[in-house]
Amino acid sequence: MLKPNSIPVSEPEINVGIILPEDNITKLVLGLPQAPQYNLQIDGKIVEVQQGQVLELLFEKNKLQIKAGKNNFQAAHEIKISTQEHVVPQKQSGIKVSSVIAGRGFHWQKYIDVFLPDNLIFRVFEDRLILINQLLLEHYVMCVATSEMGAACPAALIEAQTIAARSFLLANVEQKHRSMEMDICNDDCCQRYQGTTFLTKQSISGALNSSGQVLIYKNKICDARYSKSCGGMMETFGHVWPGHEEDYLQAIPDAKSNLTGVQTPLNKEENFQNWVNTIPETFCSPHIIPETDLKKYLGSVDEEGAYFRWEITVSQQELLENIANFTTLEATAITKLNITKRGLSGRATKLDIHYSDKKGQLKIYHVDSEYNIRRYLAKQFLYSSAIIIRPENLIDKVPQKFTFAGAGWGHGVGLCQIGALGMSIKGYTTSDIVYHYYPGSTLSKIY
Numbered sequence: 001m002l003k004p005n006s007i008p009v010s011e012p013e014i015n016v017g018i019i020l021p022e023d024n025i026t027k028l029v030l031g032l033p034q035a036p037q038y039n040l041q042i043d044g045k046i047v048e049v050q051q052g053q054v055l056e057l058l059f060e061k062n063k064l065q066i067k068a069g070k071n072n073f074q075a076a077h078e079i080k081i082s083t084q085e086h087v088v089p090q091k092q093s094g095i096k097v098s099s100v101i102a103g104r105g106f107h108w109q110k111y112i113d114v115f116l117p118d119n120l121i122f123r124v125f126e127d128r129l130i131l132i133n134q135l136l137l138e139h140y141v142m143c144v145a146t147s148e149m150g151a152a153c154p155a156a157l158i159e160a161q162t163i164a165a166r167s168f169l170l171a172n173v174e175q176k177h178r179s180m181e182m183d184i185c186n187d188d189c190c191q192r193y194q195g196t197t198f199l200t201k202q203s204i205s206g207a208l209n210s211s212g213q214v215l216i217y218k219n220k221i222c223d224a225r226y227s228k229s230c231g232g233m234m235e236t237f238g239h240v241w242p243g244h245e246e247d248y249l250q251a252i253p254d255a256k257s258n259l260t261g262v263q264t265p266l267n268k269e270e271n272f273q274n275w276v277n278t279i280p281e282t283f284c285s286p287h288i289i290p291e292t293d294l295k296k297y298l299g300s301v302d303e304e305g306a307y308f309r310w311e312i313t314v315s316q317q318e319l320l321e322n323i324a325n326f327t328t329l330e331a332t333a334i335t336k337l338n339i340t341k342r343g344l345s346g347r348a349t350k351l352d353i354h355y356s357d358k359k360g361q362l363k364i365y366h367v368d369s370e371y372n373i374r375r376y377l378a379k380q381f382l383y384s385s386a387i388i389i390r391p392e393n394l395i396d397k398v399p400q401k402f403t404f405a406g407a408g409w410g411h412g413v414g415l416c417q418i419g420a421l422g423m424s425i426k427g428y429t430t431s432d433i434v435y436h437y438y439p440g441s442t443l444s445k446i447y
């Protein structure tokens with residue numbers, strides 16, 4: 001595991017959560033590769049296992065069981081499958097694990113087979129099965145760069161993305177799953193990771209070429225956040241994760257210089273209205289890459305069309321159902337949605353939901369994060385909270401639907417993946433890209 005608040009001097013090993021307790025998985029099929037040689041450790045006791053063997057893992061009555069051919073082993077605490085040979089991963093190298101969850105809790109949640117490099121650790125945690133992939137950090141980052149982006153991406157983008165992923169991981173700020181001895185999980189909750197399943201030559205060389213390189217600010221590794229599209233203006237850290245700001249995560253235009261004709265700050269309602277209704281020329285705007293071409297570069301899981309400027313309409317009924325899913329609100333009608341605070345990219349960070357309850361009384365519910373605003377307002381999770389809200393078809397003062405006109409995809413803090421793609425296509429280098437998105441930081445090789 002990573003040590004919090006320290007800069008490693010050699011390549012560390014990290015623990016990635018692949019199966020979490022809430023996945024409620026009780027059965028798995030594992031395929032060992034022909035090489036390298038793996039060992040089984042049943043509660044610490046080493047057992048030899050054949051190369052290429054198919055293993056069946058069962059979790060029953062709080063015990064772990066593993067079937068290896070005719071042999072059947074049982075463990076009370078832990079089964080570890082490990083190898084001493086840490087070879088550089090290739091596409092679909094490592095252990096094949098059937099049916100793990102991707103898109104946990106999102107509308108696109110599904111089961112996929114993954115190939116995981118290095119070691120696997122199965123444990124019982126609070127009466128549920130968990131799976132940890134223990135692997136070298138560089139193996140991890142090479143898998144993450146492609147899990148997030150397609151293989152057609154230019155090298156500078158892959159390297160910039162890899163440096164951001166490595167820095168974010170080593171800054172190790174969130175530690176959402178530390179009680180399970182996981183540094184990070186495999187999904188959008190932390191960082192999407194699907195092992196070597198979709199590994200490409202570009203991402204292997206992206207990691208090898210930038211090995212050990214991180215972004216440093218004031219002697220600390222940068223908490224290098226990133227999202228799909230900032231919408232033309234980056235957001236500050238504190239508007240999305242309140243509590244503090246990071247100097248290298250600022251609200252600056254995603255462009256070479258200041259944008260002409262754009263009135264700022266975008267947290268001013270009038271300025272933001274103009275912003276959403278125009279298409280400024282930025283690194284992430286369709287001026288550089290037409291949005292129909294983005295499929296070549298972006299992961300295929302959630303490609304749905306327009307990201308820079310978009311519009312969706314949600315019915316009163318859908319909104320009611322969605323809000324009921326996530327809150328204890330007993331609303332019979334949503335009468336008004338009122339944004340009360342915006343960040344400097346225009347992202348809504350506070351929203352008042354005006355509604356009438358079962359007794360017909362008018363009440364207000366406060367939503368106080370961009371994440372929850374995106375979650376509550378649309379079943380499919382709004383692309384971003386940088387939105388203008390238009391109530392439509394009013395009957396007895398109740399809108400029958402709401403249209404959201406928005407900018408960008410994701411929280412917009414730090415590296416904008418579509419913008420970084422635009423920069424790399426325009427010929428900017430890896431360091432140009434990371435210094436643009438993390439101003440004031442320094443690129444440094446720590447091991």
Ligand SMILES: [Zn+2]
Nearest residue numbers: 176185189190
């Ligand atoms: Zn997580």
Ligand SMILES: [Zn+2]
Nearest residue numbers: 254284416419
């Ligand atoms: Zn951008």
